[in-house]
Amino acid sequence: MARPSTPRGQGRTRVTVAALELFARRGVSGTSLQDIADHLGVTKAAVYYQFRSKEEIVLAVVEDAFADLRGFVEEAEAEPTGRAATERALVGLVDLMIAHRQAIAALILDPEVGRILESHPDLMALTDRLHALLVGPRSGLSRRVAASVVGSGLAHAGMDPDLADVSDADLRRELLAVGRAVLLGQG
């Protein structure tokens, strides 16, 4: 649907998939280009044929994830009420985490990713919009704290090794329950 003529992860895609997995496990700073190349069974030079620098790889990985994010953020912002917008953002966020599990959270929390994002205001703005949706229109202290806890808590739960045995469907249901209880249960 979104990738018409890319048969099976050729070229850049193969690199970003491998990079995402390694970044999630060891962090961006803890992952070398050699690691990525080894994981793909190629040499560093082969990776450098696809990307000019390590930062460019990180950006490509982040942008993949942010494409999904942009979609449901815009949907949520179109909702008529603040409550519906928060609900839609919550569902989108949980689905995003479930879809990638392990990977996304580690990226979001990685300080090196944060540093790189600072140079890209368009990507930063997207996270701000998500944050605003979770907090809602009445931004009291309780809601701000709740949004922060839920936002990072959901992300982290997806990659929690203690929950690795939980199925996607079960985890999705429980995460939505916790998110709704904290964000929508009180107001």
Place this chain on the structure above:
Amino acid sequence: MARPSTPRGQGRTRVTVAALELFARRGVSGTSLQDIADHLGVTKAAVYYQFRSKEEIVLAVVEDAFADLRGFVEEAEAEPTGRAATERALVGLVDLMIAHRQAIAALILDPEVGRILESHPDLMALTDRLHALLVGPRSGLSRRVAASVVGSGLAHAGMDPDLADVSDADLRRELLAVGRAVLLGQG
């Protein structure tokens, strides 16, 4: 109380304090010994006089934090009921996060720290005990997910830049409210 003859962060303590701050900002892998030395206004060799390796610095930093953790985990385990134990663990965890703010969460979530902890079963066991306390005796799926979300969510909220303007007292109150709602509100 715990440090009788160490006037003002001399020796190793100065290093661990600086290291904790830098680890929190850039991650362990993203922080070099040169960074730590520069931050202290000394040379790398001066740091190596206090610690034999970077891993030893990381361990010292983690052990400082874990000393507090051990205290309230043991208190919680002595509580008569599972509910009281969870409550005690929650309060202890929130207090720990507030006391250090910025710093602790970044350490806990750092993949390099996780890797180092794997070689130290005593420290690992402590986190397992904390986890067990948060989940409680009836470890249903809901509770397990809730404990995961709260555990990491609380940690992350402490270092959320969006909440940097919130006072320690206000944040503590709100974090306890969210934690209780999720962990104790339902069962």
Place this chain on the structure above:
DNA sequence: GTCTATAACGAGATAGAC
């Protein structure tokens, strides 16, 4: 398009002067 080879640099770590 993927390789070898290597440059240029920074990392962790050590030795020894002072």
Place this chain on the structure above:
DNA sequence: GTCTATCTCGTTATAGAC
């Protein structure tokens, strides 16, 4: 105890053969 100097290794990145 802190310094300079140095070693070794791994890192990002480039050049050029195939």
